[in-house]
Amino acid sequence: MSSQLAVAIRVETRKARASRVVLGTTLLLVAGVALLSATMQLAADAGNEQVLAQLGPLADRDSWGRLVGVASQITAAGGLLAFGVVLSWLIGREFADATITGLFALPIKRSTIALAKLVTYFAWTTLIALGLGILVAILGLALGLGLPDASAIAALGRLLALTLLTALLALPAAWVATLGHGLLPGIATTVTTLIAAQVMVVAGTGAWFPPAAPALWAVTPETVTAAQLSLVPATSLAFTVLTTKAWAELQLDR
Numbered sequence: 556m557s558s559q560l561a562v563a564i565r566v567e568t569r570k571a572r573a574s575r576v577v578l579g580t581t582l583l584l585v586a587g588v589a590l591l592s593a594t595m596q597l598a599a600d601a602g603n604e605q606v607l608a609q610l611g612p613l614a615d616r617d618s619w620g621r622l623v624g625v626a627s628q629i630t631a632a633g634g635l636l637a638f639g640v641v642l643s644w645l646i647g648r649e650f651a652d653a654t655i656t657g658l659f660a661l662p663i664k665r666s667t668i669a670l671a672k673l674v675t676y677f678a679w680t681t682l683i684a685l686g687l688g689i690l691v692a693i694l695g696l697a698l699g700l701g702l703p704d705a706s707a708i709a710a711l712g713r714l715l716a717l718t719l720l721t722a723l724l725a726l727p728a729a730w731v732a733t734l735g736h737g738l739l740p741g742i743a744t745t746v747t748t749l750i751a752a753q754v755m756v757v758a759g760t761g762a763w764f765p766p767a768a769p770a771l772w773a774v775t776p777e778t779v780t781a782a783q784l785s786l787v788p789a790t791s792l793a794f795t796v797l798t799t800k801a802w803a804e805l806q807l808d809r
Contacts (some may be wrong), residue, residue: 561664563671567645576644583638584637584683592626596698598806613774618700619707623711624774627714628693631761631770632749634718635741638680638725639745646729646798654684659807673729673795674742680722688715713773715764720769720784723791733801763791 571577596608599614599621607614613624646669649655658665690710695703703711725745732741752766761767762779765786772779 557667560666560674561670562757563697564674564688565731567668567671567675568678571645574644576769577641577679581683581686582677584634585614585686585690588626588633588687589694590630591629592622592691593694593698595625596622609715617706618698618704619695620694620710622698622700623691623707623710623714626687626763627710627717627770627773628686629648630714631716631721631722631773632753634683634721635724635749635752636745639748640742641679642676642725642728643732643738645676645740647732647741648734650732651738655805656807665805666799666803669729669733669799670795672800673726673798676729677722680719683722684715684718684807687718688712713776716754717773720787724769726794726798728797730801733798733805771777783784 579615590634595606595610596618599610600618605687606758610621610625613621613628616624646782649658661668691714692703692711695707725748727748728741728745731744732738734740752761752770754762755764755767761771762783763786768779768783772784
């Protein structure tokens, strides 16, 4: 790692730690997903017909399978929106706060600053994935589901992977926030991506659509192949390159 990138990462990490947006999103995402999953689990165990109908195929799974399955479904939708908001903030705040012009005077390349923002984002999402997985496991034990068996542990592992893959799916927001010079274009892109994923799932072609594939894989892994799932990191890498390139080409008169 170059010294310039290391310095930029430290600065961006300090900004993220002080941000109420990042803190609030962290609490809402981790605690919200876990508690909502636990609530639906309790309702299903109590025989609530409305909840059982909403769960669909998950209603017939064992206790751990149902709990982690619900958490995966909520993470796929709510996580993408949450990650898109934070990523749009990390990138778009420089334009919204009019601090972008000051970056031109720094001895660090703007592409390096953009990369540091993305590295900070990835570090944060990794902590989110670990925290969510641990909290869901703790709540499962608290609900009296017993020690997780091999199948439950595998499901928890897929939940962790789903969270990380969902974070990758939000990367188009960084590129669009750069091109649109603000937070709202990035957030709008995330919402559009989320809607498109839902449409593709309903159409039956979600496995080949990167924004939909991780959610399908986490809940029913046999329906998604490794090749289909590999499109997620490949697409995310492309948007990482596009974002850093867009930052390198920024001009003061724009």
